[in-house]
Amino acid sequence: MAQTWVPEACTLPTREQPLRAAGFDALFGALLAEVARPEPTRARLTLPLEVEARARDLAQREACCCSFFTFTFGRTDADTVWMDVAVPGPYVAVLDAMVGRAEASRTGAA
Numbered sequence: 001m002a003q004t005w006v007p008e009a010c011t012l013p014t015r016e017q018p019l020r021a022a023g024f025d026a027l028f029g030a031l032l033a034e035v036a037r038p039e040p041t042r043a044r045l046t047l048p049l050e051v052e053a054r055a056r057d058l059a060q061r062e063a064c065c066c067s068f069f070t071f072t073f074g075r076t077d078a079d080t081v082w083m084d085v086a087v088p089g090p091y092v093a094v095l096d097a098m099v100g101r102a103e104a105s106r107t108g109a110a
Contacts, residue, residue, distance in 0.1 A: 023058050024098075027051065028105035033080060035102050042086040043099045052081045059083060068094075 027047070034046040047055055052073065059071035068091045072084040087095045 024062075024101065025105045027055060027058060028102040032102055032105070035099060037099060040092055041089060041095065042084055043095060043102075045083045045085065045102060046076055047081050047083060049075070049079050049081050055081070055083050059085075066094075 028045075031047050031051050032045055033048065034044075036044040036046075038044060056071075056073060059069075059073075063069050063071055068087055070084075070086040072086070074082050074084075076082050085095060085098060
């Protein structure tokens with residue numbers, strides 16, 4: 001999670017931010033199958049079904065400190081799950097940074 005992920009609205013203590021970033025990097029890097037951007041305020045991340053609980057836990061913890069995030073989950077098929085990440089318009093730059101981080105982690109560039 002680059003500093004662009006951390007807007008003033010985030011209540012996560014600064015010392016914990018690298019740990020949260022590492023959690024997302026691990027989820028994205030090893031397991032992210034696809035990243036889509038169906039609209040500017042929403043991204044869809046496709047993951048293997050076996051990490052759904054892990055992704056939900058991470059999303060819940062992130063929504064607690066950055067209440068502007070909305071995470072929604074659904075099944076793509078029997079083997080995959082999608083996680084939609086939505087933000088209000090003023091936070092599109094934060095979502096841009098998250099998507100950039102996801103794509104970089106997925107390709108090993110993070």
